[in-house]
Amino acid sequence: MSGSRPTARRIIGIETEYGITCASGTAGPPPMDADQAARALFDPIIQRGRSSNVFTRSGGRLYLDVGSHPEYATAECDRLEDLLAQDRAGDLIMADLADQANARLEDRGVTGRIHLLKNNLDAEGNGFGCHENYLVRRSGSFWQDAQTLVPHLVTRQILVGAGHIAPDARGRARYCFSQRADQTWEALSAATTRARPMINTRDEPHADAERYRRMHIIVGDSSIAQGSTLLKAGAMDLLLDYLESGGDLSDLALAEPMRAIREVSSDLRAAVALELADGRTITPVDLQHEHLERVTAHVQAELDPTDLQRQVLDLWGRGLEAVRSGRYEAVAAELDWAAKLQLLTRYTQRTGARLDDPRVARLALAYHDVTSGEGLRPRLERAGLLRRYIDQEACRAAVTRPPATTRARLRGAAVARAEDLRLDLSVDWVSLRLDDGVCRPVSLTDPFRAVDERVDALLAAMDDRGLDPGAGMRPA
Numbered sequence: 001m002s003g004s005r006p007t008a009r010r011i012i013g014i015e016t017e018y019g020i021t022c023a024s025g026t027a028g029p030p031p032m033d034a035d036q037a038a039r040a041l042f043d044p045i046i047q048r049g050r051s052s053n054v055f056t057r058s059g060g061r062l063y064l065d066v067g068s069h070p071e072y073a074t075a076e077c078d079r080l081e082d083l084l085a086q087d088r089a090g091d092l093i094m095a096d097l098a099d100q101a102n103a104r105l106e107d108r109g110v111t112g113r114i115h116l117l118k119n120n121l122d123a124e125g126n127g128f129g130c131h132e133n134y135l136v137r138r139s140g141s142f143w144q145d146a147q148t149l150v151p152h153l154v155t156r157q158i159l160v161g162a163g164h165i166a167p168d169a170r171g172r173a174r175y176c177f178s179q180r181a182d183q184t185w186e187a188l189s190a191a192t193t194r195a196r197p198m199i200n201t202r203d204e205p206h207a208d209a210e211r212y213r214r215m216h217i218i219v220g221d222s223s224i225a226q227g228s229t230l231l232k233a234g235a236m237d238l239l240l241d242y243l244e245s246g247g248d249l250s251d252l253a254l255a256e257p258m259r260a261i262r263e264v265s266s267d268l269r270a271a272v273a274l275e276l277a278d279g280r281t282i283t284p285v286d287l288q289h290e291h292l293e294r295v296t297a298h299v300q301a302e303l304d305p306t307d308l309q310r311q312v313l314d315l316w317g318r319g320l321e322a323v324r325s326g327r328y329e330a331v332a333a334e335l336d337w338a339a340k341l342q343l344l345t346r347y348t349q350r351t352g353a354r355l356d357d358p359r360v361a362r363l364a365l366a367y368h369d370v371t372s373g374e375g376l377r378p379r380l381e382r383a384g385l386l387r388r389y390i391d392q393e394a395c396r397a398a399v400t401r402p403p404a405t406t407r408a409r410l411r412g413a414a415v416a417r418a419e420d421l422r423l424d425l426s427v428d429w430v431s432l433r434l435d436d437g438v439c440r441p442v443s444l445t446d447p448f449r450a451v452d453e454r455v456d457a458l459l460a461a462m463d464d465r466g467l468d469p470g471a472g473m474r475p476a
């Protein structure tokens with residue numbers, strides 16, 4: 001590959017909603033429902049910060065909305081290695097909270113254990129999301145770019161879907177690519193719950209609104225395998241670079257994206273004929289292949305890709321080949337749908353259980369369980385059956401260390417100082433404010449700016465305040 005420039009710097013963040021249940025430790029019913037379990041999980045956070053919406057030392061956001069899906073939004077990342085580490089740090093933060101909550105339950109003599117699930121469908125059939133955020137330039141044709149991405153979002157599930165067991169039209173269980181595909185109702189919309197679009201077009205850039213927009217993609221499955229996260233975000237970043245450099249995908253617009261997204265999910269051979277807007281038809285594999293070829297040509301002509309970006313292109317190609325040939329084992333260490341399918345297939349072959357057997361459902365759920373000591377991922381990773389692109393130490397470190405190259409560095413430093421000195425700090429994505437009635441709020445509208453003397457001054461003011469026992473201290 002012989003281009004010359006790096007990909008344009010782009011802010012990327014991933015928000016994950018987690019499923020939560022409290023499994024009974026006896027034969028009786030669960031000791032608490034999902035709402036109660038979520039509140040038990042967030043209890044120490046609410047005690048400490050008097051809020052269920054806090055920013056962390058990693059620069060990310062921990063959040064419990066109404067309802068029962070605790071959420072972690074990663075800090076702003078502009079390197080794929082940081083995104084992988086921060087995304088995993090979110091799982092670790094949640095798992096630590098669950099450990100603490102389970103210890104409190106045990107102290108109270110409650111026989112039940114809280115489990116956190118990184119999937120997209122709860123036992124009652126309610127869906128919840130994993131959202132990707134990509135900074136895009138306002139000067140580009142956002143609407144057209146957003147529309148242009150729909151065919152990619154419809155078909156990328158054959159690579160980055162998390163895999164799902166669902167009944168077919170005759171009620172028989174079968175394996176499909178995505179949990180989220182059936183939960184999506186529109187291509188583009190500014191409403192998220194009613195319309196369930198693939199891209200949420202609400203204009204909230206968390207940055208200078210004259211220059212930027214935030215592409216808010218809400219159709220993806222949550223990822224367990226780092227390979228899935230890498231390919232999901234890395235392919236989108238490269239596609240956006242291609243489009244922002246004048247690339248065009250409009251000849252691949254689909255006639256009926258909503259119908260297509262369901263058809264793609266349920267055809268494991270990815271050979272279904274999808275109708276294009278111009279009347280031609282194309283299979284999901286061929287459509288993805290076409291995207292990959294254009295992006296690869298763009299990379300070769302213009303870009304000097306990073307090591308992880310090379311791996312994105314490599315995995316993209318191998319993933320398509322695995323689907324086309326039906327030899328999914330080739331990517332079973334890298335892509336969720338293939339990893340889970342291999343696990344379930346081995347189990348059904350060994351035991352003779354069918355896909356609709358409750359034991360198979362439990363095994364599938366264990367793949368998504370991120371609670372310490374419960375889920376399968378750590379074991380699969382240790383055994384080399386799931387590939388780690390970023391080692392566990394780096395992910396652990398990201399729990400308290402924000403990305404170094406974006407404004408998250410400033411936010412993380414300020415949050416850490418406020419926690420250490422027990423000072424009240426108001427934080428959101430674009431500002432920091434010490435609640436002492438003296439310091440002026442610091443506005444951080446440039447997400448690429450990782451060094452800022454105003455934040456240095458704020459940290460110094462915090463040190464001064466922290467020394468003064470009367471000022472700004474929170475009640476113990």
Ligand SMILES: Nc1ncnc2c1ncn2[C@@H]1O[C@H](COP(=O)(O)OP(=O)(O)OP(=O)(O)O)[C@@H](O)[C@H]1O
Binds near residue numbers: 074075204205429
């Ligand atoms: N300028 C930006 N461009 C792209 N992504 C950004 C930018 N600023 C922040 N982000 C990322 O966007 C995500 C915002 O998460 P958050 O959960 O607050 O989303 P939201 O869409 O604002 O809110 P909600 O979940 O309440 O609907 C984070 O992952 C963050 O890193």
Ligand SMILES: [Mg+2]
Binds near residue numbers: 015071073
């Ligand atoms: Mg969110």
